[in-house]
Amino acid sequence: MSGQPVLEVEDLRVRLRTPRGPADVVNGLSYTVGAGETVAVVGESGSGKSVSVLALLGLLPSGVATVTGSARLQGEDLLTMRPDRLRQVRGPGAGMVFQDPMTSLNPVLTIGRQVVEGIRAHSDLDKAAARRRAAELLAEVGLPDPEGTLDRYPHELSGGMRQRVIIAIALSNSPALLIADEATTALDVTVQAQIIDLVEKLQAERGTGVIWITHDLGVVAGIADRVLVMYGGRCVEDGTVDDVLENPVHPYTRGLLGALPDLAQPAVDGVVPDLATVPGVPPAPTDLPKGCVFWPRCPVRGDARCETEQPPLTVIGSADVVLPHRAATWCTERTFGAESPGVGRTFGAESPEGGLR
Amino acid sequence: MSGGDVLVSARGLEVHFPIGGGFRRKPAGVLRAVDGVDLDIVRGETLGLVGESGCGKSTLGNALLRLVPTTGGTLTFDGTDLTGLQGRRLKELRRRAGMVFQDPFASLDPRRTVAQTVSEPLEVHGLRTGRDKATRVAELLELVGLDPGVAGRYPHEFSGGQRQRVGIARALAGEPDFLVCDEAIASLDVSVQAQVLNLLRRLQRQLGLTLLFISHDLSAVRHISDRIAVMYLGRVVEIGPAEAVGTDPQMPYTQALLSAVPLPHPKLERERKRIVLTGDVPSPAAVPSGCRFRTRCPYVFEPCDDVDPALQPVGAPGQQAACHLHGVVGTPATTPEGVTATP
Numbered sequence: 208m209s210g211q212p213v214l215e216v217e218d219l220r221v222r223l224r225t226p227r228g229p230a231d232v233v234n235g236l237s238y239t240v241g242a243g244e245t246v247a248v249v250g251e252s253g254s255g256k257s258v259s260v261l262a263l264l265g266l267l268p269s270g271v272a273t274v275t276g277s278a279r280l281q282g283e284d285l286l287t288m289r290p291d292r293l294r295q296v297r298g299p300g301a302g303m304v305f306q307d308p309m310t311s312l313n314p315v316l317t318i319g320r321q322v323v324e325g326i327r328a329h330s331d332l333d334k335a336a337a338r339r340r341a342a343e344l345l346a347e348v349g350l351p352d353p354e355g356t357l358d359r360y361p362h363e364l365s366g367g368m369r370q371r372v373i374i375a376i377a378l379s380n381s382p383a384l385l386i387a388d389e390a391t392t393a394l395d396v397t398v399q400a401q402i403i404d405l406v407e408k409l410q411a412e413r414g415t416g417v418i419w420i421t422h423d424l425g426v427v428a429g430i431a432d433r434v435l436v437m438y439g440g441r442c443v444e445d446g447t448v449d450d451v452l453e454n455p456v457h458p459y460t461r462g463l464l465g466a467l468p469d470l471a472q473p474a475v476d477g478v479v480p481d482l483a484t485v486p487g488v489p490p491a492p493t494d495l496p497k498g499c500v501f502w503p504r505c506p507v508r509g510d511a512r513c514e515t516e517q518p519p520l521t522v523i524g525s526a527d528v529v530l531p532h533r534a535a536t537w538c539t540e541r542t543f544g545a546e547s548p549g550v551g552r553t554f555g556a557e558s559p560e561g562g563l564r
Numbered sequence: 565m566s567g568g569d570v571l572v573s574a575r576g577l578e579v580h581f582p583i584g585g586g587f588r589r590k591p592a593g594v595l596r597a598v599d600g601v602d603l604d605i606v607r608g609e610t611l612g613l614v615g616e617s618g619c620g621k622s623t624l625g626n627a628l629l630r631l632v633p634t635t636g637g638t639l640t641f642d643g644t645d646l647t648g649l650q651g652r653r654l655k656e657l658r659r660r661a662g663m664v665f666q667d668p669f670a671s672l673d674p675r676r677t678v679a680q681t682v683s684e685p686l687e688v689h690g691l692r693t694g695r696d697k698a699t700r701v702a703e704l705l706e707l708v709g710l711d712p713g714v715a716g717r718y719p720h721e722f723s724g725g726q727r728q729r730v731g732i733a734r735a736l737a738g739e740p741d742f743l744v745c746d747e748a749i750a751s752l753d754v755s756v757q758a759q760v761l762n763l764l765r766r767l768q769r770q771l772g773l774t775l776l777f778i779s780h781d782l783s784a785v786r787h788i789s790d791r792i793a794v795m796y797l798g799r800v801v802e803i804g805p806a807e808a809v810g811t812d813p814q815m816p817y818t819q820a821l822l823s824a825v826p827l828p829h830p831k832l833e834r835e836r837k838r839i840v841l842t843g844d845v846p847s848p849a850a851v852p853s854g855c856r857f858r859t860r861c862p863y864v865f866e867p868c869d870d871v872d873p874a875l876q877p878v879g880a881p882g883q884q885a886a887c888h889l890h891g892v893v894g895t896p897a898t899t900p901e902g903v904t905a906t907p
Contacts, residue, residue, distance in 0.1 A: 251754060428829055474807070
């Protein structure tokens with residue numbers, strides 16, 4: 208799955224100026240995305256997952272946001288890039304699909320104009336050729352009647368069709384990296400399945416690296432090679448999708464998985480158990496706790512360092528693998544033994560509820 | 565579940581909206597938001613209502629509470645016909661049937677304190693006055709897991725989950741028998757969703773409530789419901805015990821819907837076969853003839869064009885599906901003029 212990395216992010220930090228003081232929204236994020244690889248970034252609202260990718264493409268307002276660290280897209284650092292070069296890179300380098308298909312298209316321009324704009328910005332194609340290319344792209348993303356769709360306005364299309372148009376625009380310059388920010392959240396599950404199939408197919412054909420930002424762990428299980436769990440602007444756990452979802456280590460990841468109603472196994476001995484919950488609310492980025500970002504809500508806190516020292520991402524289990532499983536918590540050895548099966552989310556496990564209550 | 569004590573009952577319920585009309589202009593068409601729903605909700609049960617956006621599930625929930633006018637069919641609540649209800653008796657329905665809304669940011673008045681919001685039903689229905697009222701508000705807040713000390717605060721001081729608790733407290737103030745939760749957890753984060761789901765389950769048991777839980781989230785519906793009803797294009801197309809509908813669905817649409825829900829188990833997800841439906845849901849202003857699912861159904865065959873399938877018992881006891889695969893049962897399609905198309 209992984210080849211030479213398309214994107215290497217190192218120690219990415221984003222600080223936003225807000226009326227309530229500086230907000231540390233992203234606090235030292237490092238990861239790589241290989242060609243043809245899908246990295247899922249998961250977390251709840253306010254965890255910094257969207258801001259972290261907006262920062263990569265220079266889409267945050269410059270007067271408000273301070274971005275530090277490095278993010279090399281095919282070797283070139285995006286964060287120190289001149290604005291005109293960044294414009295060239297958006298498109299052929301990295302395409303982005305935003306969450307809301309209802310608002311990310313311009314309502315007063317036809318679909319054709321919006322697709323053609325992206326194509327002509329990065330090629331010498333004349334109008335007619337760009338239009339032909341646009342129709343090809345719409346056909347490629349599975350829109351019926353691509354020629355006719357070019358002349359229609361966004362309001363004439365359904366949510367799923369609009370999201371296909373946006374994917375077509377994002378893919379129009381064959382980017383090395385595709386960033387999907389909650390791309391299917393606003394869609395129904397049957398349409399979501401269509402869009403996920405589409406992205407997987409296009410990715411397999413072109414070897415695109417994909418960053419998929421979502422809060423839906425079900426979607427993650429289906430598409431991701433690697434998972435990065437964010438909380439309070441930090442990566443608190445990462446590893447292969449199997450490691451993170453089947454054997455979660457960080458108390459937050461375990462809490463998140465335990466809080467999901469499980470369609471595959473809703474009842475135990477005929478009784479539907481209560482869901483595990485994570486007490487409290489996520490910290491405000493203007494007022495992050497000292498020490499471990501999760502400790503005020505952590506059900507297993509107790510290590511002396513929890514409240515004072517930020518735990519580093521530490522390898523769990525074997526380090527001699529391509530993608531080591533890492534977690535940032537002081538509580539690993541103390542609370543969960545090495546053979547711990549996670550919160551029982553391994554499908555078919557004996558007990559579906561673990562210690563998190 | 566037939567034979568149970570039915571609290572809410574709909575027969576052939578229709579909510580049609582005129583579209584495109586205006587002053588001195590005839591409507592250009594009819595939007596069939598709810599189009600012939602038969603549904604019984606049994607006292608003390610949690611009925612989950614699922615379907616995709618635009619299928620009419622919210623309109624049905626509103627119609628059951630008389631929040632939108634019905635255009636056809638019958639509707640009873642605890643034996644009383646609701647369709648013509650007015651005045652004092654409609655007000656009594658408002659007390660006995662409550663609603664929890666989707667967006668806890670929009671459904672609370674930002675200028676009223678929690679106490680004012682929660683006590684409004686008490687005042688409207690004349691249930692408590694003076695000190696009793698404050699005591700009752702404190703009781704209600706405690707019931708939904710809030711500190712009674714927050715009664716004097718305003719909505720902006722609360723998180724989404726806490727606001728939803730306030731909304732639930734308000735809905736419970738009149739001591740209702742029946743509660744409609746319309747996408748009550750949709751705008752909340754996963755960990756907060758779990759808190760609200762647990763709360764609703766506890767309240768349902770504790771107060772013996774009858775709950776209609778409307779959601780597009782099948783996992784949540786499967787978790788909370790005793791029975792599940794599946795809606796497609798204004799019609800209930802499958803209904804039955806949650807276990808049966810969740811594990812052995814009989815209607816191809818339910819099968820596709822369930823298979824499309826992503827599960828948080830990587831190994832299972834890789835092996836699972838997904839039924840990917842083609843195309844989009846047809847517009848409720850142009851409902852297909854015969855079976856309304858036929859334009860997207862992978863098993864479509866001859867009678868589907870001509871006969872509108874009725875719910876028929878299939879699978880587990882209490883399970884019903886509207887599908888010709890289980891035998892052709894239903895009414896022949898009619899042309900728009902109301903003439904039978906096929907003899």
